[in-house]
Amino acid sequence: MGLKLYNTLTKAKEDFAPLDPARVRMYVCGPTVYDYAHIGNARPVIVFDVLYRLLRHLYGADRVTYVRNITDVDDKINARAVRDYPGVPPVEAIRELTESTYAQFQKDVADLGNLAPTVTPRATEHIAEMIAIIERLIAGGFAYAAEGHVLFHVPADADYGKLARRSLDDMIAGARVDVAPYKRDAMDFVLWKPSTPDEPGWESPWGRGRPGWHIECSAMAWKHLGETFDIHGGGIDLVFPHHENEIAQSCSAFHTPIMAKVWMHNGFLQVEGEKMSKSLGNFVTIRELLNDWPGEVLRFTMLRTHYRQPIDWTVRGMEESWRTLDDFFAIAADAEPSGLGAGVLEALEDDLNTPRAIAELHGLRQDPAALSASLQLLGFLGESAQSWASRRPAADVDAAAVDALITARLAARKAKDFAASDRIRDELAAMGVLLKDGKDPATGEPITTWEVKR
RNA sequence: GGCCACGUGGCGGAGUGGUUACGCAGCGGAUUGCAAAUCCGCGUACGGGGGUUCGAUUCCCUCCGUGGCCUCCA
Incomplete structure (x- = not known):
């Protein structure tokens, strides 16, 4: 039946076809790494890992390029680096900080059964590309320099607001945006801003400074995927302003009508029925969960809910997942995989309907080979049945x-x-x-x- | 205030204009010395109120509730 994906840009499920038939290109916004990643950060990673695996299955493993960036320059990072690395020059300090938090993140997501993306670029290694895009935007009349800043002039982009479906009037009406004297328009957003000597900064045509948040993704996607590509993903909270601004930057700089063809967004996560927040004390890191639960249990729990739906993360849900995986491992972990379940593939091709795919898995219990192949497509069965069984916390039993x-x-x-x-x-x-x-x-x-x- | 999602049986969670989702739990049966495990079977649900329709959980309107975005955020 072919792959169908829901596109935020058109608000519809569409047949997927890569722009370049020879390869599929996908970009996913990764985390800002200044501390342990939380379980909400794991959702897009797992969801788009399943999509990556599916694309590799459909188009061939060597024909899919998956880029997942990390943001390693940002004011929260800067603040944390000042605290943790006193006396270290700021650019080196944020590098040291993000080096360790990023290593932790990579370990976390590997333990969740995710494949490594093709490229995992860092913002700070793409300053030159950012500057190049900003220069093109200025040359094209889409951006202007003012008092050490460079700003994107939103009214210069007729298509602005297309992704989030907001009119400029609406945005201004409800706006709580910074009104800085150097802004020509209240909606204009920062591409480049000046740094004080104790803030991380890089030399640029506009003086020593650092990038605004949105420009890094335009730069990294351009460098690794080209001016336009197939799929851009991330959490639904990134639709506005982050992705809207990326589109504005990239399309204006490269004079293209689209940045990515398909925009995909995963839903939010709550913990035990409440919004996860540090103040509520229900802020759960991936690492904490991995101390008590196998990574595949977390992965399975994540995939039991369709990626666009909100998910309520509960201990009860994880327990149920563990029991189900016990069953699957016992049947399939030691079987020779073959004959992927047709229903499983069909469900995944229908906008990554993982709950339906899991229902199909239950129908394959009499067919260990197909169950095994299907589970592996979803990134499960990373160990033997015996090894899995031993993961239960060892009780005090002689x-x-x-x-x-x-x-x-x-x-x-x-x-x-x-x-x-x-x-x-x-x-x-x-x-x-x-x-x-x-x-x-x-x-x-x-x-x-x-x-x-x- | 503006924009946008969501509300399905005890729980989790798909889907659809008219036929069983599926899983967990529960109940009944087979099996067992009795259990457990396993296998077989069972529930008849779609927030409230209108409307469209021969017929709506599925479409439209409205109300209520929950959550998200509009500011850093997966």
Whole structure:
């Protein structure tokens, strides 16, 4: 049936076809790295990783270019660097800070089962490209320099507001924008701003300064994907102003009608029914969750909700995911993958309908090979069934003692002393051990396995 | 105030103008010495009120509720 994706630009699900049939190009806005990443940061990473895997499956692994940037210059980073690296020159200080927070982020997302993107550019390594775009914008009459700043002149872009669907009048009416004296229009936004000596700064035609937030993505997408490309993704909160401004910058600089063909946005995440915020004390980092839960449990929980829907992140949801994955791992982890489930692929091609894909997975339980292949397409089954089973927190259970009791119970059962047998089972239950009786398929002899109750 | 999402059975969560989503939990059955595990089966839900229609959970209007954006934010 072919891939269909919902496009924020048109508010419709569209058939997807790459601009260049030979390759697919995707850009996703990554995090601003100044501290541990939170679970909300994980959502776009996981969602677009599934899309990346799907595109690789459909178009070939070497024909998809996936760029996910990190923002490593920003006022929160600057402030944190001043605090943590006193006396270090500012550009080096933010580099040291983001070097460590970025390494942490990479580890977090790898543990969530995400493939590494093709390129993970940093803003600070693309200052030259940013300056080049800003110069083109000035030359084209879309931007102007004033008091060490360079500003994008919003009224110069007739298409401004197309993505977020806002008219300039609406924006001005509800505006709480900075009204700076050097701005020609209240909506104009900063491309470049001057830095004081203790702030990070780079030499530019407008003096030593640093970039505004939006220009970095225009620069990095241009450098690694070209003037136009296929898919641009990120959280729904980025639609305005970040993505709107990126479009304005790139389209104006390169005189193109589009920056990316398809704009995709994932929904927000709440924690236990409440907005996640540091003040509410429910701010959950990926690292904290990974201490208690396997990465695949977090990944599965994320994919149980369609990416455009809001998701309520709960412990109960993670528990349910873990149980389901236990089942899938037991069936499929050691199976040779083959014959991807058709229903799974169809669901994913329908705007990444992962909940439906998961429903299809349940239908594949009688087909371990297809279940395995399908789970792998979604980025699961990163370990053996045995290794997965051992991820349950080890209770204080003495395995040798348990085995001894089970042997005794088997003897009692053989002797038809069921009172004794049940007594031993109760004893084990009190220790938190759950028994499963069965028969050896070869000999027909009764055998008993056990696991820690949860 | 402006703009925009969402509201589905006990819970999670798809989808659709008229036939079972699916999963978890629950219940019944098979199995078992009894259980557990497993297998089979069962629920008949779409926020309130109007309207369009032969028929709406699905389309339109409106009300209520929740959340988001408009300022840094995935």
